[in-house]
Amino acid sequence: MESPGRSPGAAVTGVVRFRVLGEVAASAGGDRVTLGHARQRCVLAVLLVEANLVVTTDQLVDRVWGDRPPLRVRQVISNYVSRLRQRLPADGGVELQRRGGGYALLVEPGRVDLHHFRRLVHRARDEPDEHRALELLEQASALWSGDAFADIDVPWIAAVREGLSMERFTADADRIDLALRLGRYAGLLSELTARAAAHPLDERVAGQLMLARYHAGRPAEALAEFRRVRTRLAEELGVDPGPALRQLHHRVLNADPDLTATAPPPAPAVPWPRQLPPRPGPFSSREASLARLTEFLAGPSAPTGASPIAVVSGPGGIGKTWLALEWAHRHSGQFPDGHLFVDLRGFCADREGPMDPGVALRGFLDALGADPDRLPTEPHALAALFRSVTADRRLLVVLDNAADGEQVRALLPGGGRCAVLVTSRRRLAGLTTAHGAGRLHLDVLAGDESRALLARRLGSRARTEAAAVAELTASCGGFPLALGIIATRAQMHPDVPLTEFAAELRRLGLAALADDDPVASLPAVLSWSSHALSAGVRTVFRLLGTAPGPDIGLPAVAALTGLHPTEAGAALHTLEEASLLSQHPRGRYRMHELIRSHARSAAADPDPAAVRRLTDFYLRTAYTAERLLNPHALPIRLAPAVVRPHPVNDVGAALSWLDFEHANLLAVQQAAAEAGMHAVVWQLAWALVTFQTRRGHHREQAAVWRTALDAARHLPDPAARTVAHRRLGAAYVELDRHDEAVEHLHLAMELAQRHGNTGDEAHTQYQLAWAWGRRGADRRALDYAVRAVQLCRRADLPVWEADALNVAGRHATRLGDHDAARRHCDAALSLHRRHHNARGQANALLNLGEISRLAGHQTEAVHRFRAASTLYRDQEVTPAEADTADRLGHTRTTVDRVHAVWQEAF
Numbered sequence: 001m002e003s004p005g006r007s008p009g010a011a012v013t014g015v016v017r018f019r020v021l022g023e024v025a026a027s028a029g030g031d032r033v034t035l036g037h038a039r040q041r042c043v044l045a046v047l048l049v050e051a052n053l054v055v056t057t058d059q060l061v062d063r064v065w066g067d068r069p070p071l072r073v074r075q076v077i078s079n080y081v082s083r084l085r086q087r088l089p090a091d092g093g094v095e096l097q098r099r100g101g102g103y104a105l106l107v108e109p110g111r112v113d114l115h116h117f118r119r120l121v122h123r124a125r126d127e128p129d130e131h132r133a134l135e136l137l138e139q140a141s142a143l144w145s146g147d148a149f150a151d152i153d154v155p156w157i158a159a160v161r162e163g164l165s166m167e168r169f170t171a172d173a174d175r176i177d178l179a180l181r182l183g184r185y186a187g188l189l190s191e192l193t194a195r196a197a198a199h200p201l202d203e204r205v206a207g208q209l210m211l212a213r214y215h216a217g218r219p220a221e222a223l224a225e226f227r228r229v230r231t232r233l234a235e236e237l238g239v240d241p242g243p244a245l246r247q248l249h250h251r252v253l254n255a256d257p258d259l260t261a262t263a264p265p266p267a268p269a270v271p272w273p274r275q276l277p278p279r280p281g282p283f284s285s286r287e288a289s290l291a292r293l294t295e296f297l298a299g300p301s302a303p304t305g306a307s308p309i310a311v312v313s314g315p316g317g318i319g320k321t322w323l324a325l326e327w328a329h330r331h332s333g334q335f336p337d338g339h340l341f342v343d344l345r346g347f348c349a350d351r352e353g354p355m356d357p358g359v360a361l362r363g364f365l366d367a368l369g370a371d372p373d374r375l376p377t378e379p380h381a382l383a384a385l386f387r388s389v390t391a392d393r394r395l396l397v398v399l400d401n402a403a404d405g406e407q408v409r410a411l412l413p414g415g416g417r418c419a420v421l422v423t424s425r426r427r428l429a430g431l432t433t434a435h436g437a438g439r440l441h442l443d444v445l446a447g448d449e450s451r452a453l454l455a456r457r458l459g460s461r462a463r464t465e466a467a468a469v470a471e472l473t474a475s476c477g478g479f480p481l482a483l484g485i486i487a488t489r490a491q492m493h494p495d496v497p498l499t500e501f502a503a504e505l506r507r508l509g510l511a512a513l514a515d516d517d518p519v520a521s522l523p524a525v526l527s528w529s530s531h532a533l534s535a536g537v538r539t540v541f542r543l544l545g546t547a548p549g550p551d552i553g554l555p556a557v558a559a560l561t562g563l564h565p566t567e568a569g570a571a572l573h574t575l576e577e578a579s580l581l582s583q584h585p586r587g588r589y590r591m592h593e594l595i596r597s598h599a600r601s602a603a604a605d606p607d608p609a610a611v612r613r614l615t616d617f618y619l620r621t622a623y624t625a626e627r628l629l630n631p632h633a634l635p636i637r638l639a640p641a642v643v644r645p646h647p648v649n650d651v652g653a654a655l656s657w658l659d660f661e662h663a664n665l666l667a668v669q670q671a672a673a674e675a676g677m678h679a680v681v682w683q684l685a686w687a688l689v690t691f692q693t694r695r696g697h698h699r700e701q702a703a704v705w706r707t708a709l710d711a712a713r714h715l716p717d718p719a720a721r722t723v724a725h726r727r728l729g730a731a732y733v734e735l736d737r738h739d740e741a742v743e744h745l746h747l748a749m750e751l752a753q754r755h756g757n758t759g760d761e762a763h764t765q766y767q768l769a770w771a772w773g774r775r776g777a778d779r780r781a782l783d784y785a786v787r788a789v790q791l792c793r794r795a796d797l798p799v800w801e802a803d804a805l806n807v808a809g810r811h812a813t814r815l816g817d818h819d820a821a822r823r824h825c826d827a828a829l830s831l832h833r834r835h836h837n838a839r840g841q842a843n844a845l846l847n848l849g850e851i852s853r854l855a856g857h858q859t860e861a862v863h864r865f866r867a868a869s870t871l872y873r874d875q876e877v878t879p880a881e882a883d884t885a886d887r888l889g890h891t892r893t894t895v896d897r898v899h900a901v902w903q904e905a906f
Contacts, residue, residue, distance in 0.1 A: 545599025
C-alpha cells in the first residue's frame with residue numbers, strides 16, 4: 001500500500017490513488033520495514049479497506065494484532081494515526097477522523113484502487129454496450145500488479161486478501177467471456193492455459209480455454225481439455241461436468257458452425273447463484289452485531305480447514321433475518337462463486353413444519369448446476385455431493401430460520417472457503433461445540449436505538465410528538481418487530497396522533513400488536529416459538545408468564561411448577577435455548593415483558609395450585625430469613641406448609657436470598673393482595689421488617705405495610721391491625737413523614753390498650769420515642785422511651801426493654817444528662833449481651849461512644865465506635881455501619897490533632 005502522494009521517480013497524471021491491490025509499498029512506514037512500521041501499514045490497510053466507514057479501536061486491535069496486542073495498544077494506535085495524518089496529501093481530499101469510538105478514513109472511493117476496482121466491475125456488469133463493458137473490465141484488471149497486501153502477514157488481512165483474490169478471479173472470468181464473445185481470441189490462450197492449471201476443476205475456465213483453442217484452429221486440444229476436466233471431476237468429486245460444458249463439448253465435437261461466427265456463443269446454462277432476498281430496509285444500527293459477524297465470517301478459516309459458521313439467535317421479531325441479510329449484502333462481493341439462501345421454516349405458522357434438509361440440498365445443487373436427474377436419493381449421499389461440489393468454491397450460504405442443529409449440519413458446505421450464516425430462535429450450541437461456530441445472541445434494542453428507529457420511520461413526527469414516542473419506545477421494550485409494527489401503522493395513518501397508538505398499546509398490551517398477516521403480527525410470531533415446545537415445557541412457559549416479579553430462580557420455578565428441580569432446570573434450559581427466556585448471573589431467569597404477556601395470554605386461567613405453591617415458597621423462605629435476622633422477634637403462626645422453603649442456614653445466606661428476591665417478594669405480596677390472600681399479605685410484610693430496615697428500604701417498607709394494613713382489616717385478629725399501624729408508622733418515621741407516623745402510632749396504641757396487649761403497647765411507645773426523637777423533641781422522646789422500658793419489664797420482654805433503654809440513653813445524652821444516659825446504655829448493653837443480640841449491642845456501644853466523645857474521652861469513644869462498627873458489619877446493617885464509620889472518622893481526627901499538639905509541646 002503506498003502512502004498518498006507521488007510514487008518516487010514516477011510522473012503521476014490524473015488522480016493519485018492509494019494502492020491496496022497489488023504489492024504494498026514500504027513508503028507508508030519509511031524505507032526501513034520494521035515491525036512497528038509493518039503494523040502501521042496494517043492500520044492504514046484496514047482503514048483503506050473500510051474507507052468511509054468507522055472502524056472501532058477494538059476492531060483495529062483485533063485485525064492488526066489479533067489476540068497478542070502490545071501494552072498500551074490504544075496509545076500505539078493513536079501514535080500510528082498521528083503519523084499517518086502527517087502523510088496525507090495536502091489537497092484536502094483525504095481525512096483521517098476520530099469518530100464513534102474509532103477512526104474513519106474519509107476519501108473519494110476512486111482514490112483507493114480497491115474501491116475503484118469494484119466500481120469499475122460494477123459499472124461493467126451494468127453496461128449494456130459489451131465493447132464498453134470490456135474496456136471497463138480491462139481497466140479494472142490493470143489495477144492489479146500482484147497479490148493484495150503482499151507484505152502484510154496478519155490473519156485478518158490474509159482473509160481479505162483471499163476474498164479480493166476471488167473477486168479478481170471472477171472479474172477476470174467476466175472479462176474473458178466478453179473478449180471471447182467479441183471475437184478477441186488472440187492473446188487469451190496463454191492466460192487461459194495458466195488459469196486452467198491454477199484452477200483445474202473450474203468448468204468455466206475450462207470452457208473458456210476450449211473456445212480459445214477451437215478458434216485458434218486447435219480443436220483436438222479443445223476436446224482434450226474437456227477429457228482432462230471430466231477425468232479430474234470424476235476422480236476428485238465423483239461428478240460429471242455440468243450441462244454447459246457438456247453442450248460446448250458436443251458443439252466442438254460436431255464442429256458447430258456457430259462456434260466460428262463472431263456472434264457471442266450461448267450464455268452458460270447455469271449462472272452463479274445469487275439467491276439472497278432483497279436488501280432489507282433501514283431498521284436499526286446494530287453496527288456492533290454486524291462487526292461481530294464480520295469477525296466470525298470474514299476472518300481466517302477454522303484450524304480444521306472447515307468453513308466459518310456464525311449463528312444468530314434470538315426470539316421471534318428481534319431482527320435476526322434483517323441482520324443476516326444486511327451483513328450478506330454488505331459482504332456479497334467477497335463470495336464471487338455465489339450466494340445460497342433458504343428459509344428452513346423452523347418456526348412457521350402453517351402445519352408443514354421445518355423443511356427437510358434434503359429438499360434444501362436439492363435446491364442448492366440445482367442452483368450450482370448439478371443434473372437433477374442424477375442426484376442421489378439417500379440423504380447422506382446428497383449431503384456428501386453438496387460438500388464435494390462446494391469444496392473448491394467461495395460461497396456464502398445463508399440458512400434462515402433453522403429449527404435445530406441437525407437441520408443445519410446436513411447443509412454445511414465442504415472445504416474452508418465458504419461461509420455459513422445461520423439464524424434461529426434456538427441457540428444451537430451444538431454447532432459451536434462440534435464445528436466451532438461463532439454465536440451471536442440478539443437482545444432487544446437499547447432505548448436510544450429504539451428512538452432512532454422510530455425517528456427514521458416517522459420523520460418529523462418523532463420530534464413534534466416526542467412524549468408519545470417515548471411512551472411507545474418504553475411499551476415496546478426494544479422489540480424491533482413491535483417498533484416496526486407501530487411505525488408502519490403510524491405511517492399508514494398519518495392523521496392519527498401517536499398518543500392514540502400509545503394509548504391502544506397501553507390498554508391492550510400484546511394484543512395491540514396483532515395483525516391479519518402473521519409475519520407482521522408479534523403475537524403470531526411468538527406463538528410459533530411456543531408451539532414448537534413439548535406439552536410439558538409449554539406448561540412451564542405459561543406458568544412462568546403468571547409468576548410475579550422481574551425474574552425468578554430455579555428453586556422458585558420448581559415450587560411454581562411442582563416439578564423436581566432437575567426437571568424444572570431442564571425446562572428452563574429448553575426455554576432459554578428457544579430464546580423465550582434469558583439467563584442472568586446467579587441463576588436468575590428473565591422474560592421480556594412482551595414474551596411474558598404472550599405466555600400469560602396462552603394460559604386460560606391462573607392455576608390456583610401453582611399460585612399457592614409459589615406464594616408459600618416465598619413466604620416460608622422469607623419467614624425463615626426473618627427469624628435468622630431477628631431471632632428475638634415474637635414468632636407468628638403460618639398456615640400448613642405446601643412446599644419446602646429455600647434453605648437459608650445463617651444470616652449471610654438470609655440476607656443474600658432477600659437481596660436477590662426483594663423485588664419478587666414485593667410483587668408476590670401485591671399479587672396476593674389482588675387474589676384476596678389477606679393473611680399471606682400481612683405475613684409477607686412481617687417477614688420483611690428486619691431486612692428492609694437493615695438495608696434502608698424505607699419507601700418499600702411503607703408500601704408493603706400500607707398493603708398489609710388493608711389486608712389486616714379483613715383478618716379477625718386485632719393484633720394484625722395493631723402491628724400494621726405500628727410498622728407503617730415506623731416506616732413513615734424513617735421517611736420524615738412525622739404527622740402520618742404519629743397518627744398511625746397512636747392508632748396502634750389505642751388498639752393495643754383496647755385489647756390489653758402490653759407487648760404491642762410497649763413496642764408502640766418505643767416507636768413514638770423514635771418518632772419524636774427524629775423531630776428533635778428529646779424530652780418528649782425520653783418520656784416515651786421510659787414508659788416503653790416499664791411496659792417491657794411488665795411484659796417480660798428483655799430484648800425490647802434493652803432497645804428502649806438504648807433510646808432513653810440517646811435522648812438523655814442529647815439533653816445533657818450524661819450520667820443517666822450512661823446508666824441506660826450500660827443496662828442496655830448488659831441485657832443485649834445476656835441475650836446474644838449483636839445488633840442491640842452495636843446500638844448500645846454506638847450510644848456509649850457518643851457519650852464518651854461528648855465527655856471528652858476521645859480514645860474511649862474510638863474504641864466503642866470501632867466495636868459498634870464491627871458488629872454492624874458482621875450483621876450487614878449498612879446504614880448504621882456508615883453512620884458509625886462517619887462518627888469514628890471525626891473522633892479519630894480529633895484524637896490525632898490532640899496527639900499532634902502534645903508532640904509539638906514536648
